[in-house]
Amino acid sequence: MEPSPLELPVDAVRRIATELNCDPTDERVALRLDEEDKLKRFKDCFYIPKMRDLPSIDLSLVNEDDNAIYFLGNSLGLQPKMVKTYLEEELDKWAKICLLHTAHLRTATRTLRGAYGHEVGKRPWIIGDESIVSLMKDIVGAHEKEIALMNALTVNLHLLLLSFFKPTPKRHKILLEAKAFPSDHYAIESQIQLHGLDVEKSMRMIKPREGEETLRMEDILEVIEKEGDSIAVVLFSGLHFYTGQLFNIPAITQAGHAKGCFVGFDLAHAVGNVELHLHDWDVDFACWCSYKYLNSGAGGLAGAFIHEKHAHTIKPALVGWFGHELSTRFNMDNKLQLIPGVNGFRISNPPILLVCSLHASLEIFQQATMTALRRKSILLTGYLEYLLKHYHGGNDTENKRPVVNIITPSRAEERGCQLTLTFSISKKGVFKELEKRGVVCDKREPEGIRVAPVPLYNSFHDVYKFIRLLTAILDSTERN
Structure with missing residues (x-):
């Protein structure tokens, strides 16, 4: 039964x-x-x-x-068996055809002479990251164009905060949980300092009640309601790394928006662990790593999300050539055609070997749901x-x-x-x-x-x- x-x-x-x-x-x-x-x-x-x-x-x-009794997937997920196969496919491609410069990379508007590896196989190098985004969308509950696979978590957090954290004399705080993961804490602290602000005044941390380990939702919502007019960004973990507490993402998002705040989440311990619906929950931005529950290996390729409603209003503060539209990227005319949304935040060539390990894991998630x-x-x-x-x-x-x-x-x-x-x-x-x-x-x-x-x-x-x-x-x- x-x-x-x-x-x-x-x-x-x-x-x-x-x-x-x-x-x-x-x-x-x-x-x-x-x-x-x-x-x-x-x-x-x-x-x-x-x-x-x-x-x-x-x-x-x-x-x-x-x-072994392996109960450490919250820190480093196990290796999918297909990782070696996928790595060998790309290494073999690299060994055999990387120097055959008579290949052609076909884009929407022109043909570019270049390496075969950029256009062939299940993971063409030029779009290696994009080739597996479809496998990520159901895990985070987002549209494909709202997701970018790039960098490491804290790098992505910095890139997102550079665009979403625009403090004013009145609205200058970032709200987070006390004892957030150290890298988040340092990133927020440094972003505040980057704007010449006083960390003691602009970094607002919510602590659990005396004698309690976890935060009460009513306390989080109360702080947002009382102080929201001075908060620029609400930035919480989706799930706290130490206590294991899963925060009510839609409720926090709704409360933050009601006070005019941007709301973002570090989903390192939530992605691949709990069901997420970032688009439907109206989350503004999020980022995550992939080496925990997503089993991509130490230092694996991270992810970022920006809601499609911001696609034409939130721009990257730092730009690289992979944020340029693919159809004209290789014109080399230095006239930026920025991709709308989170894909415009991509800076450099996707690391194909990191794509391989994540690909192997995401295929398993697709089968399991x-x-x-x-x-x-x-x-x-x-x-x-x-x-x-x-x-x-x-x-x-x-x-x-x-x-x-x-x-x-x-x-x-x-x-x-x-x-x-x-x-x-x-x-x-x-x-x-x-x-x-x-x-x-x-x-x-x-x-x-x-x-x-x-x-x-x-x-x-x-x-x-x-x-x-x-x-x-x-x-x-x-x-x-």
């Missing part, structure tokens, strides 16, 4: 336990969930690290031939949350186990796949023991261990095994 789309994860777990006549914490529940998983085949599209290859592994505690991935993710992370609370929620007064606190919001609509855990004991010891047993996750200051079961390649049995290992570690810590 397939779970209802409205069925809560805990209810699904209990339903399956009832069907199997076992406890909800029984391993058979995880195995049944995996049997019913319609996305399980996609795990075979990725290379899963082996225990023997992990640098901090203790081989006396594991089977070296087993797969964000709707199906999100549905599995809610159940997968909900199952993890259920087991954590069952074993380590602080209710076991007899065994006096160390307590695990989940600082990520419990409501599915307020989080993605990541849960951030804090402990009643030192996180460093817990993290070290997890590493020794082949669990790949990460720790973040001040107190968090981030765990992210990714629906493309993680299973419910991965979650079950993780909980068993964590429980053994915490039990051992208590005994010692």
